[in-house]
Amino acid sequence: MTGPVARAAGSLALHHRITADLAARIRSGDWPPGRRIPYEHELMASYGCARATVSKAVQALAAAGLVERRRRAGTFVARPRVQSAVLEIPELQAEISGRGQAYGYELISQQRRRLAPGRPDEARLRPAGAVLEVVCRHLANGAPFAVEERLISLAAAPEARSADFRLTPPGAWLLDHVAWSEAEHRIAAVAADDLTAMRLSLDPGRPCLVLRRWTWRAGEAVTFVRQTFPADAFELVARFAPGGFSQASGLPAVRPD
Amino acid sequence: MTGPVARAAGSLALHHRITADLAARIRSGDWPPGRRIPYEHELMASYGCARATVSKAVQALAAAGLVERRRRAGTFVARPRVQSAVLEIPELQAEISGRGQAYGYELISQQRRRLAPGRPDEARLRPAGAVLEVVCRHLANGAPFAVEERLISLAAAPEARSADFRLTPPGAWLLDHVAWSEAEHRIAAVAADDLTAMRLSLDPGRPCLVLRRWTWRAGEAVTFVRQTFPADAFELVARFAPGGFSQASGLPAVRPD
DNA sequence: GCTTCCATTATGTCTAGACATATTATCCGG
DNA sequence: CCGGATAATATGTCTAGACATAATGGAAGC
Known part of the structure; x- marks a missing residue:
């Protein structure tokens, strides 16, 4: 039932890497607010992993408020709300x-x-x-x-x-x-x-x-x-830094600085 | 490979229910800071579900800062830090x-x-x-x-x-x-x-x-x-309400009131 | 044109495993 | 008695599925 678990060299769990990847594209403005990000199945294919793994990664983005998920429709970059920090x-x-x-x-x-x-x-x-x-x-x-x-x-x-x-x-x-x-x-x-x-x-x-x-x-x-x-x-x-994700949780983390 | 998914009547996903259960016991003082909460295998048995499910529930608690998880040791109620809101x-x-x-x-x-x-x-x-x-x-x-x-x-x-x-x-x-x-x-x-x-x-x-x-x-x-x-x-x-968990994410949510 | 119904589909939830990793208690030797 | 090797174990990560649910777009009917 199991394939070998191919871990990236960076010693970072794959789902964290995916979260960071997607967050970077959002923060850079590459994917503007309102834009749909790839479906879980597409991400699954492009990262070569199970859907549960990309799902966890995208969940973390949603938890941080960077994206909004809509059933049947997909996952979309959220409009920034600097209204909480x-x-x-x-x-x-x-x-x-x-x-x-x-x-x-x-x-x-x-x-x-x-x-x-x-x-x-x-x-x-x-x-x-x-x-x-x-x-x-x-x-x-x-x-x-x-x-x-x-x-x-x-x-x-x-x-x-x-x-x-x-x-x-x-x-x-x-x-x-x-x-x-x-x-x-x-x-x-x-x-x-x-x-x-x-x-x-x-x-x-x-x-x-x-x-x-x-x-x-x-x-x-x-x-x-x-x-x-x-x-x-x-x-x-007060800080608002949706880009950083703490290792353990997927919570937005304050900048270490 | 799959058993029938027994959903609780409350229409709340099981892992959310587990999170809420555990959070309630922590918030009530039933489990004081520093106390170990049941191992994942114990929770798995007592809720009759897979480890991935209790794991997700406990992860949410960890993300909210209510508990700290230590490999080999277990999961412990965190000391409260009202230092961020x-x-x-x-x-x-x-x-x-x-x-x-x-x-x-x-x-x-x-x-x-x-x-x-x-x-x-x-x-x-x-x-x-x-x-x-x-x-x-x-x-x-x-x-x-x-x-x-x-x-x-x-x-x-x-x-x-x-x-x-x-x-x-x-x-x-x-x-x-x-x-x-x-x-x-x-x-x-x-x-x-x-x-x-x-x-x-x-x-x-x-x-x-x-x-x-x-x-x-x-x-x-x-x-x-x-x-x-x-x-x-x-x-x-500013609000600090570690007890409420938003449906989607496991993030601590502000009280609706 | 308008509404109702339905098939489609993307996410939500969950399972029963597997292996990885870190940490701790214990045992053993010096 | 103390320090280091070792085994045990709890969490961390991941897989390959399954079914549930909700929303959408289009088709059928009015």
Whole structure:
């Protein structure tokens, strides 16, 4: 039932090679958007392999959004949509250390309370009743880098009741204590209010970047965090690089650079 | 060579069902990070299907980053890394229309020039020589929504030489005239300078969200755009939802909601 | 001309294997 | 006790099929 498996010299699996080949022709504009790419049977013939193999390769392109597949019709180069990109959300400690700066952490307050119904940000955590509110500050080389205000649902993470955030940032603690989750981030610019300005050693009204993140676990609200950065402290990066495919998966990969 | 293909009643392909099953157990915390999930042969037995099928299902989990696979060792639940998320970069016309507001567009200036070596933003477009510089403004219900300053490489997009951006926003024009591309986005907060403040009808110094995007095509610089939004005009959204898998691909999908 | 029906066809899913490859546990010798 | 050779094994890749499904284009009928 089996023929000898002829592997290309390049030590790259054939289906990865096919994916890369096709992606290159698409990215170069050789095959423009809307154009049909060869049928699986044609690719099968031209690469001399089974249909399952080219199918896997073309699936990877489809997963990356480079092509669209239509039964009976064929596979077509998709119209580019630069409308989504992979956002890199740094862990602050790593971000600061990565710049060669000294990371510092200070707890400002830690208290139990109930959700305030009036605040829309908190409303999204709704199912949660009692929360732990942690306010802290991240420093780079001793200068304020970010203020972090966090709510942790005690229903979702009861261990937080006895956690001590005087030395450990709550983000790091949560990473170790809460399993897989979904999250939504919102990124905005704001003027520093008086309290935030004081905590960041800024003049009130100065621009700040605000990152808000809601996290759920299995549909249950776990935590809400609001990080405020002085405008010149840092910026977020997002990349869109449909050309690179990670070895293992066929997922679009960020450029190694 | 083939047995009858027993499809589950749910009309969902088996491998998708397996992926969803396993993802649910991971997301629920049932299988914590670091735990080994059943071997392919075990899953094969418990779902009563071929190894290729469970393999495809587990591959999808690996592609989504929920598990890590190690030869000879098995497949393990990955430690969660909320460090990347899918950023939704709106097309401004769609964004504004989607809010039920009237979209407006105004060209401010359009001229040919060479790259200015002094500006670091422009340096990244380096291989490009002559560029077209387009400055324009997007309006929502008549109020300034964003200022857009764009450079288009005339080497990469010579058709731009004869394009007329008085009525068509350059972003839309480029979508139709340039094929697949890579892009990098940077998101920051800034204080409005005098010129930007005037164009956005703001007081100078007021906070603004700035989105800068560099676009390459097959390694060649195509365009650089800088969009400046008043802080209260809008915010960017990014989602991280490893639990949902799109039908076609096994890519993590954003929540439909 | 228009709609309905049907054959065609490209992709979607799946099987039961095979061999390749990397890694790990174990065994053995020094 | 430690380090290196070895065997075991889980995943990685691939084949040559099979049937399922959906969409399309055209033919037949109104």
